Every structure is written in C-alpha cells, then in structure tokens.
Amino acid sequence: MLLSKNEGKELLLMGNQAIARGAIEAGVNVAAGYPGTPSSEIIENLASVAGKANLYVEWSVNEKVSLEVAAAASFAGLRSLCVMKQNGVNVASDFLLHLVLSGTRGGMVLIPCDDPGAISSVNEGESRYFARIMEIPLLEPGDFQEAKDMTKWAFELSEELGNIVMLRSVTRLSHASGNVKLGNYEPVQGKANFRFDGNLLDPKTGPVITAPVPMRHNQQQGKLKKAIELFETSPFNRYEGPEKPELLIITSSACYLYSREAVKALGAEGRTGILKLGTTWPLPPELLKKHLAAAKKILVVEEVLPFLEENIKILAMENIDSLGKISFHGKNDGSIPSVNEMNPDHVIKAVSSILAIPYDSMPEDYEKKGMILSFTKSPNRELTFCPGCPHRASYWSINRALTMDGRNGFVCGDIGCYTMAILPAGFSTIKTAHSMGSGTGIASGFGKLKSFGMEQPVVSVCGDSTFYHAAMPALVNAVHNGSDMLLVILDNSGTAMTGFQPHPGIPSDATGNELPAVDIEGICRSIGAKTYTSDPFDIAGTEKQLLELIEDNSGARVLILKQPCALSPEKKKEKRYTVSVDSDLCRGEECGCNRLCTRVFRCPGLVWNAEKGKAMIDEIICAGCGVCADICPAGAIKRSEVKP
C-alpha cells in the first residue's frame, strides 16, 4: 500500500499511514524519530518499506539526536523526515533553535504528533508554539487526505525556503482513519554529498553554521516572509459558507472536522462560515483580513492553547481601522474549554450559544439514568499491568523492601508502562512522575538533602529505553556529586509502551538489521555506580538485593531488574509455568493475608471465585510467569514448569 503505484486509488488509511505515504510520494530518503504515542506508526510504516524504497529509517536514542540525524541528511542534499510526540519537540528544541538559523538544504520536515487530552501522555503540551518562537512555517492538515498531501508539499516548501518546516498532527488524525486518494509515486535514488567549500555566507555551499547570527537571523525572517506570500494562495486554506456569515469559525486540524459537524448538527449552514487554515504560522494576513471583514462575530476552534486565537487577535488589532469592531469567541472568553481535547459537542455548544440555536444532545432523564446505571452496573476499568508483566513483580519487591526498611522511603518515577505504578496496579509505589529521565534527576537532588535532615531512602526507576534517552546524564550527575540514591532499571528489552520498538540495547534496528547492542550494566559500571542485576521473577532474591542496596548509603547505586516484557515477541503466547490454585490449601477470606493474591497483587489472570470463596486461575488470561506462587503465604498457588 505504501509503495503502490496505483495513482488515484482510494484507500482507508490511518492518519500516520497517510503521512508516511506523503513522505514516500515526496521521495524522502532518511527518516528518524523516537517512539511516542500517537506518532510511532509513521516511522514504523516507513521502516516496513525501507529496503524496497531505498530509505534509511532510524529509531534514534532521543528526539534531539533524531533531529540531528535527519538534519545531516538534509545538509547532504537529501530529503529527510523527523517524527516525535509533542514533548519530544522540547527535547529537540535546543538543536532546533540553531538549525533554523543555519537553514537546511534537502527538504526537511519535522512532524510532531500532539496528544490533546493526554490520551496517552502525562502532559498535553503544544508543539505549535515552537513554530512561532523558532520562526519556521507551520502546517496543520485538516483531514486524512491532507495529512498525505500536505506532508508531500512540506518537503517542497522546505526546499523552496531553505529551512525546516513543521507539520503538526494530533491523536485524532494520527490514530484515526479515513479515505485517502493516492498520488504519484516514483522511486528515488538520492545522492548524498555535503558541500562546505563555498563562501562562508553561502547557505547552499558554505559550512552550515549559525554565525554571523544577526545576518542569518535576518535571512531566516526573510524565509518566513516568503512563506507568507505562498500561504496567501495555498489551497490548504479553504472557506466554506455564505459570503457574509453571521458567525465565522476559524479552525485548523481535527477541529475543522468537529466544526463542520457542529454547523451541520445545528442546521446553521446559512448563517455560519468556516475558514479552515492549513498554514497556521505565519498567518497569511490578506486572506484573514478578507474573511474577518465579512463577519462581525468570530469563533476560533483549536486545541489545546489559544494559538490561532491570539495571533488572529493581533492581526485584527493591527487592522482595526479597516476591520472595525469584531467580537471574538474561543478559549479566552470560555466559549471553548481551555483544557483537554475538543470534540463535536464542545463546538456545538459554543455555536448554539453564540447563535441562540437550541440543541439537545440527550434528554435529561436519559442522561441521568445512563450515568447511574453505568456507575452501578459497569465497574470502572482501572489501568493495570498485563498478566505476566515483570513490572508487577518488580514493584511488589520494591514496595516490600521499602516497607521493611521502615524509613519512609519512596520512588521517583519515569515514563513508560511502569509509570502506572502511581496506581494500585503498581501498589502506588511511585511518588513523583514527570518527563523522560526526570525520575533519576529528581532522585539525584533528593539524595543530596541529608544535610537538611532528610533521612528517607531515595529510589528512582526507569525503563531500558528511557535509560538511554535521558536517564544516563542524570545518573552521571548522581555518581559525580555523590548523591545517596538507588536507580532501579526496569529492563524489559524493548520500548514496550509504544509497541516494542528497538533501542540501543537491542541488537537490531528499526528495519530488523543486526546491530551491536550497547550494554546498560557496562555503562553503569564504567560511570562508577555500584551495579547489580537481578531477575524480578525471583521475588526472594530481588527483595534481598533491594534491601541491601537501599540500606547501603554510599552514593549512587544501580539495580537492573531484567526480564522481557510479557508481550515481547520472544515471550508471547509461551507459558513458562502452568499455574493452579489448590483449593484445599487456599484458606480464602479466613487466611489472614487480606487476600494478598487478589486484593493486593491484582494480576488479571488470578481471579476470585466468589461462590467458592477461593482464589482461582483464569487459564485464558494467565501468562504463566509463576510469580504469584511466591506471594501466597499458604502455598496454595502451585506452578509446574511447562515442558517444551
């Protein structure tokens, strides 16, 4: 499908597939990124055709390095793509600040996929503001067809301007699907050659540097002015509605689809116009002035922050003499919620209130009945670790060791599946959770607070991919500064949360080629941290090791808990043990253990048979890790090794 030559063929494509196809149609040569929902499928799709399409596709160690890798390709004259989730742009932003000054050569596109509503994130950060502070063009596709078409165009635009172009997607485009008509695809070869022998000031042939800064900055702003000219007539900015609408909705991205739906749902087509913007920074002023002059009421629909709203207001202010008084509705006046993702209902509510059109989404008694019935009969599904997940076993031991230590110790968390230990699934073990690598940085700080009377032991956790991404510098910091802390690396052999992408510790790359793996234990030792490794499924051994390391107050220590993810290709569908409950030995509620098995350990494969008042194994769900046999004080849970 990605390499189909069937031009004009219509397919149902996921937004991320449409973006990947757009890059292929543009003749991309190099693509790099760091996994993160909702962006990961773009690189995965490109990796799946890398060999056939003559692409180099890389999962880089972090977003900053991925942008550098992609930039090198551009400097050598190739077309390159860099993909990340919203907060990845923060990580890459230092390099980005300098890249935009030096400019690019081969077309280079940065695609951040934002996650309004934090459906799969611990933030709802906005990447669009980076386009403004970095002074680069920003594109926002409004549907699936545009996701493909605008990606292709972004490469051309980048080459025309000589600078990187940002194309921003969101969860509801990236992780949604719609009909897409394929364009022309011609395989490209691509010849890489880095020219640096020209004039120092020549952006095409000289060295790629940012100095002299004011001159380069001036050039960069000139590129932005040229972008404005192109944006004024771009077909990706479209208006639909009456010539003089009572209300003008200005919108972009998935919010365009919500806005269109809202206008139809209210039957307000005759009174409302929609200006859908595909080029959202810099704004094309003539186009906007024309539409602002035709309506006196404006509603801006976007997510998450009032990016368009504020920029349009500045433009209206600058043109107040010709435009006159306009009333603005959007995030700032509360017409649209200022947090969380948008949906058709939010827009319906705003339009219905501005135009005084009544709308009933659900009869009041139905809504009330539904709420009560779902609350009483449809018990909440708390997120939990998969059956057989090594994290459940790791946190069981960490939690017990900290409790036995008795000094009110705590865990600084990090980003991955294991962040869920803020929940009962991980025994609520994590007490701080922020960005990639921050758990260990925070622990490094906590570990220096002894002189202020802090006596609590400090533990941080991070996954294997996170270790390489950003925890390594924090560990160096902790070792060098003599911070009293323990880093527990939850090594499950892959970037599990986002779909098992490889990282530097895995002996293969994005396309399955063999590569040398970089050893975590070796790194930690060479940094100078006391380093041990344990199997988290060995509950007794791990607990003992943890207790010793928690009590050892000699600077930064590391414990690697190594056990592959239950969903990893090597483990999937393969049970190590057959597990069963001996109902004669299970003492049920009378045991005195407060049902450690089903009330505390809470593995989905170990269930409570209310009729018999005993624990039992759900054979379909149990992954056969056998860990629960070690936690039952009555020895009622039995495991027997499955013979291969």
Added chain:
Amino acid sequence: MIDPFNIIITGVGGQGNVLAARMLGNTLAKSGYHVTIGETFGASQRGGSVMSHLRVSKESAWSPQIPKGRAHLIIALEPIESLRVLAAYGNRDVVVISNTRPIYPVGVISGDFAYPSLPELNSAMGELCDDKRFINATEEALSLGNPILGNVIMVGAAAGTGLLSIEDSSFESVISENVPASKVKINMEAYRKGKEMVKAPIKF
C-alpha cells in the same frame, strides 16, 4: 441508511478492538462508503476500556468522534462495556450487539466492585435502548478453534442486522488481504455464523 451512520466498537484493551474496527471499516470502504474511524489506544490498552468510532457516509469524511447521544449501532466485545457506551452515546433507537464473555476489571477481582449477571445487565440496558442482542461470540469462536474469531463473529453480526448494506464479497476480500489463504475459510465461517446468530440472540 441514516447518513452518517455512527458505529461504536467497544471492548477491553487487548481484545482486538482496533483490528475489528479496521476490518469493518475496510469492508464498508470496499462497499463504496466514506469511512472515518477514530481510535482510542495507547495507555488504555493496558486493561482499560477501548473504543473505536466509525462514521459511515455516502457523502464525505466525518469527525473521528461521534457526538454525545448519536450512536446508531454499538458492538460490544465485552458485555459491561456496552452499558458504559450507552450512557455516553446512546439513545432509545440505538441497536446494541453484545458478546457475553466477561473480562473482569481488577476492581472486581479485588472485590471492590460487583460484576452484574447477564440478565441484570440486559435489564439495565433495556432502560436505555429497545433493541439489544446478546450473542455467545467467544464460546462460538472457541468451538471454531480460536477465541480471536469472536471479533469476526461480531462483525458478521453487525452485517446480519441489515442496518448497513455490506456485501459478503467485500468482507471476504478484506479478510483475504489480512490473513493467510489457509485461514480465509474459517474466518468466512465465523462471519456467516455471526450473521445468523444476531438473528436469534439469547433470550432472557
């Protein structure tokens, strides 16, 4: 057909919700419709409730989220998930097809919450919609040899309602593109089984 026709496929992370939505979506796209699918996955895959919204139209793409109270068909791969979706997107006229095999939330395993019996669930749903059909999709799939065929049975059941004009040949061509040739027959059998089962749902 109402345009756009709004379908919600709901279930629990790991049940194959996303694949089922794509299977149905691709079948409808092959039958000549514009289809928009909005998916919720990622963190919610880890034992949480998962939902896909399908908008089916002869005209154009629609938003990947269905407005509140505007579903026309709910397909529940797990029984109590149908009630959760009804509360947010339901109306008296919506048709609900639900599998009967429960997946217990950890809160039920721990004893913090009770899981309703099927008759209890049936009558709760009856307070919110008139047409609800329970079928033993997982059990039937097990007798066909693989529990994952349950999703194909549920897609067949959706076709069997006659609410959408789905050609069997469109489904067959989608299945042929996605499973090895040797598995096409059993998948078609599951699909046809679903079509039949939805016409004779479980009686309470």
